[in-house]
Amino acid sequence: MGVPPDPASGLTALLPEGAVLTDPDVLAAHSRDHASTCPAGVPACLVRARTTEQVSAVLRYAHEHRIPVVPQGARTGLSGGANAVDGAILLSLERMTAILGIDEENQIATVEPGVVNADFSRAVAGKGLFYPPDPASWEMSTLGGNVATNAGGLCCVKYGVTADWIRGLEVVLADGRVLRTGRPTAKGVAGYDLTRLFVGSEGTLGVVTKIVTALRPAAGAPQTAIAFFGDIGSACATVTDVMTGRLRPSMLELIDPIGLAEVSRERDYGFPPGTDTVLIAQSDSSAENTAVLGGFTAAAERNGGQALVADGPEEGKLFLAARRSVGLVLEKRGAMLSDDVCVPRTRLRELVAGVGELSRKFDVRIACTGHAGDGNMHPAIVFDAADPDETRRANEAFEAVMALGLDLGGTITGEHGVGALKANWLERELGPVGLDVHRSVKTTFDPRSILNPGKVLTRF
């Protein structure tokens, strides 16, 4: 059984008018996510699904005809997980945007996968509730995409990742059957935890069509503090001191010397002379802010830094502006490979120092900012894509950063996902037995290998 010449016609007959698109410009615009250096194929068509039944119809058809399907949300991913493969049906969930219910008393909500994180966060905030997961893309990325990649963010250090806030899912399986996982209750151990299996599986095991999230009461307005260090080791020691304390900041971010030099070239943030590394902390609990930020500034000073607490929300935003601008500033400098290693917190110093060495070894700029409280850093390799030798060195440095993360007892991806970008590296992290088990699970859920092929696993 070969691939039929035109899945678009087959699907057009099954779906409402306008749901199947083949315009080459539209397809090109939907063929890749934000992983700019990751290859993408040429898809056969784009389907904009509006209902579970339509998703089911697409998968039944694709399963029958063995056509690859690439599920997509807002394509803000950073690992090529939503990138097209040749001949694929791009299955967009972006039009499934209903917030189906917010249950204030049980503190749960049911949403469709195309709901944008920020829209949802604002809707629950309007009811005095809080959905914590806050990936940097939250103004654009969809909850379905957040679930597919198990997205993290700034507030993970206090509130955990997306998976920690998902109670249950509706998932269309590869053959079009509709599975419901989990339950709306606070606890439950009836059967295997399929919810967690789908969260973070990057569209390779099924397509999520409904999401039941947990919520919590609204947090307080965040208060911010900043600390300046003359060396990165003192900053890392401060991170350990803060994180082993009883009170948890709602954010704990680090800017390394290279990142700091880059942002300081754009704007004078007024950092004290001799500042080499910066930590920024927030607390969002009015009862604890004084204790949390007091603990942070005391730890910074004990480790030789200078620290101050913002005297209001405006100054707090300014402290955070430097951290937020690193990515934008680097993007101006050239092409960028964004890495995402996560190490045990106590190895943070070795990670940042090691990245600095790799920067020198491969002669490319690597800024190493990130979620220091979780040991999850985003070494960003900036290079001139027009220079083949520099591009080669950048790619080698990108791989060397992952090797360093693994050597330090960490992982190749803390929150961005494996996608197409790191599928070759997953084998190294999992080892042969782990990889075999992954392949078995993939084959169990997707026996014809139609779901997002080439992502997460290269072969199965």
Added chain:
Amino acid sequence: MGVPPDPASGLTALLPEGAVLTDPDVLAAHSRDHASTCPAGVPACLVRARTTEQVSAVLRYAHEHRIPVVPQGARTGLSGGANAVDGAILLSLERMTAILGIDEENQIATVEPGVVNADFSRAVAGKGLFYPPDPASWEMSTLGGNVATNAGGLCCVKYGVTADWIRGLEVVLADGRVLRTGRPTAKGVAGYDLTRLFVGSEGTLGVVTKIVTALRPAAGAPQTAIAFFGDIGSACATVTDVMTGRLRPSMLELIDPIGLAEVSRERDYGFPPGTDTVLIAQSDSSAENTAVLGGFTAAAERNGGQALVADGPEEGKLFLAARRSVGLVLEKRGAMLSDDVCVPRTRLRELVAGVGELSRKFDVRIACTGHAGDGNMHPAIVFDAADPDETRRANEAFEAVMALGLDLGGTITGEHGVGALKANWLERELGPVGLDVHRSVKTTFDPRSILNPGKVLTRF
């Protein structure tokens, strides 16, 4: 290929002296857990494993010869999950009791599965750390058993269940291969979440031989409050008010009218006249205790109850004694079927009222105490096992309680597990697609159906 006549001899040749036991008294003593009414088979032998390699040798042998293997910890489970099946190898992990490491700075620990929860909790407490999961069996049950059943407890209402504290596992697969899942880092999305798939799988997918747990800084000494109500509806309304507030108690337990009558027959707790239902709350954060317990007593009074905060740890223990004694008192009355339904918190009132109706309908006593803050109740059906008609009615009531839980949008098991006791009921909760997927997962991990057969799934 038939079952060889004597797995004990085969295994004796592979394992150290004394590891394989066949004494009928020893086997009988190891043939069942605490689910007293659940049937158990006659095993072929008991293996006391001390190393991963020994577990691997047992499973390789069992896989080759297609012999059922029943993994066991301390056999304190309540669903027959550790009960023998005919001809099985009972594979005890109780002798794997090493705490392999407590990493204070990264707040993680690595332990063997036979470590008793209380021993581990005390070991980490000695370092100023805290492992929250606290099933009622914590003085006896092992961490391996806690992982196998995804054990809950009193403090879930604030700290979550066992799964929330497991970072990674070493698991021996059905064919003897050794798999490592997860990672020691705070975050990580490389590959599928196999850790969560094994947690709560009750020994049907693999045998856990090492556990990496997360830890947190020690909590404060708990402070306790109690509230007395003239009707259960007011108590349930108080639960909703407390749980939708910003501050979370570390415990929120309910004693229903039948349970209250039973414990009051044994001892006068001095509850005010007209008390029908009792709530007991704790808080374990010195910074928040006043606010949490103040919120609790205010909510109770707003809903027509009377409330008081214990004036010290001794009075706090007394408040809790009534709750803790319910089970012991009921066990004196006769045989007991302990149920474990969990419903959305707002359905708690209907659950408790419905259980009262079932008690009348089936003419059996059913006390309905439990973890009200999570909507997870333990209706306990007391009956005379020597009376066949009462036994029949008790069993019917047991099933009717699960049906009620499902009708209220809940689950048949909040924390005890499916085991052998509820395997027939799992199908009803999962539905046909969910059941099919469960069977596929089971077959993927255990193609010869040797791992704890008849538990969780009846057929696969």
